[in-house]
Structure formats: structure tokens, C-alpha cells
Amino acid sequence: PVAARERIQAIDVLRGFALFGILLVNMELFGRPLAAVQAGLPAFTGPLDRAAAWLITFLAEGKFYSLFSFLFGYGLAIQLERAAAGGGPFVPRYLRRLFVLLLIGLAHALLFWPGDILVTYAVLGVFLIPFRAARPATLLIWALGLLLVSLLITLPLVALVSLTGAGGAATDAARAAAERATRVYLEGSFAEMTAQRARDLAVIYAGAIFAAPSIFVMFLLGLYAGRRGVFRRVEEHLPLIRRTLAWGLGLGLPAGAIYATTTELLGRAAPAPALLLATAAQAIGAPALCLGYAAGFTLLRRREGWRRRLTPLAATGRLALSNYLLQTLIATTIFYGYGFGLYGRVGPAAGLLLTVAIYLVQVPLSVLWLRHFQFGPAEWLWRSLTYLRPQPLRASRAAATGTPASGG
Numbered sequence: 389p390v391a392a393r394e395r396i397q398a399i400d401v402l403r404g405f406a407l408f409g410i411l412l413v414n415m416e417l418f419g420r421p422l423a424a425v426q427a428g429l430p431a432f433t434g435p436l437d438r439a440a441a442w443l444i445t446f447l448a449e450g451k452f453y454s455l456f457s458f459l460f461g462y463g464l465a466i467q468l469e470r471a472a473a474g475g476g477p478f479v480p481r482y483l484r485r486l487f488v489l490l491l492i493g494l495a496h497a498l499l500f501w502p503g504d505i506l507v508t509y510a511v512l513g514v515f516l517i518p519f520r521a522a523r524p525a526t527l528l529i530w531a532l533g534l535l536l537v538s539l540l541i542t543l544p545l546v547a548l549v550s551l552t553g554a555g556g557a558a559t560d561a562a563r564a565a566a567e568r569a570t571r572v573y574l575e576g577s578f579a580e581m582t583a584q585r586a587r588d589l590a591v592i593y594a595g596a597i598f599a600a601p602s603i604f605v606m607f608l609l610g611l612y613a614g615r616r617g618v619f620r621r622v623e624e625h626l627p628l629i630r631r632t633l634a635w636g637l638g639l640g641l642p643a644g645a646i647y648a649t650t651t652e653l654l655g656r657a658a659p660a661p662a663l664l665l666a667t668a669a670q671a672i673g674a675p676a677l678c679l680g681y682a683a684g685f686t687l688l689r690r691r692e693g694w695r696r697r698l699t700p701l702a703a704t705g706r707l708a709l710s711n712y713l714l715q716t717l718i719a720t721t722i723f724y725g726y727g728f729g730l731y732g733r734v735g736p737a738a739g740l741l742l743t744v745a746i747y748l749v750q751v752p753l754s755v756l757w758l759r760h761f762q763f764g765p766a767e768w769l770w771r772s773l774t775y776l777r778p779q780p781l782r783a784s785r786a787a788a789t790g791t792p793a794s795g796g
Contacts, residue, residue: 395706396466396619396620397689397699397702398619398622398685398686398689399459399462399463399619399705400701400702400703400704400705400706400708401685401689401698401699401701401702401705402455402459402681402682402685402686402705403456403459403704403705403706403708404700404701404702404703404704404705404708404751404754405455405681405685405701405705406452406455406456406459406705406708407704407705407708407711407712407715407747407750408452408743408747409448409451409452409455410452410453410456410712410715411715411719411743411746411747412444412448412452412740412743413444413448413449413452413453414503414715414719415719415734415739415740415742415743416444416736416739417503418501418503418716418719418720418722418723419719419722419723419730419731419732419733419734419739420566420731420732421565421566421567421569421570421573421732422502422503422569422588422591422592423561423562423563423565423566423569423591424562424563424566426562426591426595427559427562427563427566428651429559429562429563429566431732431735432735432736432737434735434737436735436737437735437736437737438652438736439737440735440736440737440739440740441652441736442648442649442652443648443740444736444740445644445647445648445651445652446644446645446647446648447644447677449647449648449670449674450670450674451640451644451674451677451678451681452678453505453603454602454603454606454674454675454678455606455678455681455682456505456509457509457603457604457606457607457610458606458607458609458610458613458678458679458682459610460509460513460606460607460610461516461606461607461608461609461610461611461612461613461614462610462611462613462614462619463610463614464482464513464516464520464607464610464611464614465610465611465613465614465615466614467482468520468614478520479517481774481775482513482517483514484773484774484776485770485774486510486513486514487510488769488770488773488774489506489509489510489513489770490506490507490510490511492506492709492713492766492769492770493505493506493507493508493509493510494507496713496716497585497589498582498585498586498589499582499585500713500716500717500720501585501716501719501720502585502586502588502589502592503592506709506712507593508596508599508600508603509603512600512603512604512607513607515604516607516608516611519608519611522611524612524615524616527608527609527611527612527615528608528609528612530608531605531608531609531612534601534602534604534605534608535601535602535605535671535672535675537601538598538601538602538605538671539668539671541598541601542598542667542671543664543667543668545598546663546664546667568584569584569588570731570732572584573723573724573725573731574724574725574729574731574732575725576725578726581724602671602674602675605675606675606678609675609679616628618686619686622686622690629683629686629687630683630687632679632680632682632683633680633683633684633687635676635679635680636676636677636678636679636680636681636682636683636684637677637680637684639672639673639676639677640673640674640676640677640678640679640680641673641677641680642673643669643670643672643673643674643676643677644669644670644673644674644677646665646666646669646673647666647667647669647670647673650662650663650665650666650669651663651666654666685698700751700752700754700755701751703751703754703755703757703758704747704750704751704754706754706758706763706764706767707754707757707758707763707764707767709764709766709767709770710764710765710766710767711750711754711764713766714750715746715750718746719746722734722742758783759783760782760783761781761782761783762779762780762781762782762783762784763779763781768781
């Protein structure tokens with residue numbers, strides 16, 4: 389495992405920032421039925437809620453799971469470096485790592501919240517193995533090819549909905565499914581909630597087939613950046629980082645605006661040719677803006693003032709898995725019937741404020757935790773099962789004074 393002093397702080401800062409964006413997008417899925425969200429059923433129509441929904445769709449939706457996917461690929465590059473330095477076999481340990489992540493993800497999805505992304509990462513991570521020795525240029529070619537495949541799969545499906553007008557029947561079924569889910573999450577027993585989560589999971593995993601190419605594209609781009617040592621040698625790669633910022637924002641911001649405006653005005657399942665443009669804009673704009681975010685934060689950290697401001701995010705990123713699971717525990721307690729029972733009652737504007745409040749608790753809590761421990765509880769379990777022996781949890785003096793940031 390990577391010691392604190394060996395970590396790349398820029399990676400953990402990005403991971404900490406991504407946690408905020410993930411929670412921002414997931415807040416709606418925590419507080420509303422999956423069927424209602426996917427069908428674009430109207431819920432909160434006040435001007436503040438509409439503005440907040442547009443803003444979240446514009447700046448966050450699709451961008452932060454892309455950023456997490458990018459960092460997942462970068463993490464593989466770090467693991468490969470360490471395996472080469474240590475001389476041990478890489479693939480068996482890597483597969484154990486993915487298998488443990490799969491188990492954590494399944495427990496998370498079935499017992500707490502079906503919107504889990506960990507299972508998808510664990511499954512797709514297996515397909516990175518053939519690329520572990522690929523040259524950077526090869527990784528870029530595959531990434532661009534898969535992005536094209538993703539568009540070729542998605543656009544015909546959207547066109548089919550537009551031509552057949554299949555949205556009406558789907559909307560009626562979504563309303564019935566949403567009413568059932570609301571009743572279960574507010575009034576049902578734990579067993580009934582688990583059964584509902586299983587139903588939601590079947591829908592999510594079916595959709596994950598179409599999201600898989602775009603996620604894997606970001607895996608490959610992260611592996612490419614790791615191979616080139618972009619975050620380890622920032623000064624050497626400044627021209628690349630600046631070009632990424634310019635292209636990322638230049639493509640991502642207008643594409644995000646097109647996607648947000650179209651989907652918020654027409655609805656996500658409305659049979660309209662404009663959705664073809666929105667789908668293409670999101671497929672290109674989300675990864676572009678994600679890379680723009682990564683480049684922007686990297687450049688900001690070169691300034692001493694910004695480095696100090698962003699450093700606390702590194703602690704949040706070091707505990708990314710624990711914080712991701714903690715977000716679920718907090719949010720489900722707020723929304724579900726066994727907690728405060730606010731399911732279906734919190735709109736996008738209030739959800740945005742709730743996201744900020746939860747994250748502002750997580751950042752200092754993470755900093756405090758790392759003063760005493762090397763890993764978060766979920767990270768400790770993941771590493772211990774991966775290495776087949778308990779990892780030391782208490783922070784040594786050397787580890788506590790080390791520089792916090794990314795690792796494997």
C-alpha cells in the first residue's frame with residue numbers, strides 16, 4: 389500500500405472535489421424514485437428548483453463519475469509502477485482488489501442504496517488488464533474509438549424513441565413504479581426496501597451496459613495520464629495541462645449548456661429530435677468538462693494560496709470510499725422512513741444546500757480522522773482483504789507528517 393508521504397496530493401484533491409460533485413448529482417436519486425428521475429417526471433417546478441436543476445445538470449451531471457473513472461485509471465498506473473518496483477505478480481492482487489470492491493459495492497447497493505457505482509467499476513476494471521502494458525498512444529486510440537462506439541450505440545436508441553413515440557407508455561409505467569417506490573421507502577420494512585432496491589438495481593444494471601463505454605474511455609484516459617506521469621511531474625506537462633483546460637472548457641461548457649437546457653425543457657424521455665443533439669452533447673461534453681476541471685484544479689494548485697485552500701480536500705479524497713459510503717448513510721437517514729422521512733419532499737435547490745452542508749462536515753471530519761489513522765474504515769477493509777492480512781490502521785508519526793494524496 390502507498391504510504392502517505394509517497395502519495396500524489398493533486399490526485400487526492402481531485403478525488404475530494406469529485407466526491408462533492410458525486411453527492412450533488414446523487415442527491416436527487418437519494419430523495420426521489422429512480423423511475424421518476426429516469427422518466428423525467430415533473431416534481432419541483434418553482435423557479436429556484438428549476439434553476440438549481442439546470443445548474444446541476446449543466447455543471448455536474450455526468451462530469452464527476454467521469455472524473456472518478458479517470459482517477460480510477462490513473463490509480464491503475466500507480467499500482468503498475470509499484471508492482472514493477474516490488475517485483476511481485478500484479479494481476480492476482482489486482483483481481484482480489486476488484487473482487488473486494490465488487491463485494492463492498494453489492495452490499496452497498498442491496499442493503500443501503502441502489503445507485504452504487506462501485507460494482508460497475510469492479511466489473512469494468514477487469515477489462516483494463518489487457519491494457520496494462522499498452523503504450524500511451526495506443527490508449528488514446530482506444531479511448532477515442534470507444535467514445536465513437538458509445539455515440540453509435542446511444543444515438544440510434546434515442547432516435548428510435550423519437551420516431552416511435554414510445555415515451556407515453558413508458559411515462560405511465562414510470563409513474564406507477566415511482567408511487568410504489570415512494571410508499572416502500574417511506575413506510576416499508578427493511579425487507580421490503582431491500583426488494584425495492586433489487587428492482588431498482590435491475591434497471592440500473594441494464595442501463596450500465598450503455599454507460600460502460602464512456603466509463604471505460606475515462607479509465608483509459610486516466611491510465612494514459614498515469615503512464616505519462618502528468619500529476620507527478622506537473623511542470624513538465626504544463627503545455628498539455630493548459631491545452632486540456634482550454635479544450636475541456638471550450639467544448640464542455642457549451643455542450644453542457646445544450647444538454648441541460650434541452651433535457652430540463654423537454655424532459656429526459658420526451659420523444660423529440662432535439663434529444664439527439666442533447667445526447668451527443670452530453671457524450672462529448674461530460675468527459676471534456678471533467679478533464680477541464682482536472683486541468684483547472686491542477687493549475688490552481690501551482691499557486692501557494694490556492695494550494696493551502698485546496699489541501700483539506702486531499703484528506704477527503706484519501707478517504708474517498710469511506711466518504712462515499714458515509715454520504716449514503718447520511719442521505720438515506722434523511723430521506724427514508726426509518727430516518728427523517730423526507731423522501732420525495734426535497735427539491736433541487738434544497739438538495740444543493742444539503743449537499744454543501746454534508747460536504748462541509750466531511751472535509752474537517754476527514755482531516756481529523758487522518759491525524760489518528762492511516763486509512764478510512766472502508767479503505768482499511770479493502771486493503772486488508774486485498775493483501776490478505778490486516779493493515780496497520782493507526783497513523784505512525786512518519787505517516788502523519790507525510791504529504792496526503794493519491795494511491796493504491
